[in-house]
Amino acid sequence: xxxxxxxxxxxxxxxxxxxxxxxxxxxxxxxxxxxxxxxxxxxxxxxxxxxxxxxx
Numbered sequence: 001x002x003x004x005x006x007x008x009x010x011x012x013x014x015x016x017x018x019x020x021x022x023x024x025x026x027x028x029x030x031x032x033x034x035x036x037x038x039x040x041x042x043x044x045x046x047x048x049x050x051x052x053x054x055x056x
Contacts, residue, residue, distance in 0.1 A: 005013065026033055 023033065
């Protein structure tokens, strides 16, 4: 019997499904979306810079 999902796992799964549905919808409409250029490392650096700037 599979274990129940935690709330955080449910949110992550819902977000993954939502993104997949959105991308599929865009493909049906003939739209092509570019993947974000920033990787995880770049995003973390940007967040750190913003936190320093705003004192959090």
